Amino acid sequence: MLEKSILMHCPPDRAFHIFTAQVSEWWPKTHRPTKDPESELFLEADGRFWERARDGREADLGRVLTWEPPHRLTLDFYLGTGPAQPTAVDITFTPETGGTRVTVLHRPKPESEALWSLRAQVFEKSWVAVLEALAIR
Numbered sequence: 001m002l003e004k005s006i007l008m009h010c011p012p013d014r015a016f017h018i019f020t021a022q023v024s025e026w027w028p029k030t031h032r033p034t035k036d037p038e039s040e041l042f043l044e045a046d047g048r049f050w051e052r053a054r055d056g057r058e059a060d061l062g063r064v065l066t067w068e069p070p071h072r073l074t075l076d077f078y079l080g081t082g083p084a085q086p087t088a089v090d091i092t093f094t095p096e097t098g099g100t101r102v103t104v105l106h107r108p109k110p111e112s113e114a115l116w117s118l119r120a121q122v123f124e125k126s127w128v129a130v131l132e133a134l135a136i137r
Contacts (some may be wrong), residue, residue, distance in 0.1 A: 001107040002120065004127040005069045006135040011099045012093040015100040016070035018137050019043075019091065028133045031126060033059040033079065049075060061085065077106070077124070085112040087123070102134065 018026065018042045021036035024100045029037035036053035040060070043049045048133060066074035070093050076086035090105040100111035104127055 001105060002101065002124050002127060003105050004124075004131055005101055005103040006131045007096060007098060008100055008102055008135065010093055010135070012070035012100045014070075014075070015093050015102055018070075019093075019102065019134065020045075020073065022137070026133050028129050028135045030129060031079075033061065043073075049077075062089070076109075080123060081112045081115045085109075085115055085118065087112045100132070104131065 008018070011019070020068035022043040023043045024039075027041050032039050032041070032051055034051055034057055036055070036057075039051050039053045041049075041051050044064065045067040047064045049060070049064060049067055051059045051061055053059075061079055062075040062077045063086070064073065064075055066072055072093070073091045075089040075091075077089040078086055080088055087110050088107050092099045092101075092103045092105075094103065106123055106127060
């Protein structure tokens with residue numbers, strides 16, 4: 001399991017909004033599966049986490065399992081494994097002096113155990129880049 005966190009200098013409701021409704025604005029352009037730096041990302045309460053490139057191509061990035069603003073978001077996460085072998089991502093938004101602690105817990109699911117050991121280092125580096133991009137929002 002991986003655990004990464006950052007402190008956002010805003011209340012939890014704002015941090016949750018930025019993470020979800022503004023995901024396309026802050027998610028690193030280097031971490032977009034379509035390889036289109038101008039693509040749009042969508043993280044929707046009804047279950048979809050996906051990307052649309054300018055040419056119309058779409059990529060599913062995950063599936064929203066829990067949407068509890070402003071406290072928690074959980075995903076079946078497809079990046080690095082795919083829809084048939086998702087990993088589990090749990091994101092919490094906890095009030096803390098100075099703002100909100102955004103914590104990402106990323107772990108394998110039974111169907112992704114074999115891939116996890118091959119990709120854990122990449123996941124770790126990717127979450128560092130993703131959370132650094134979020135922190136400057």
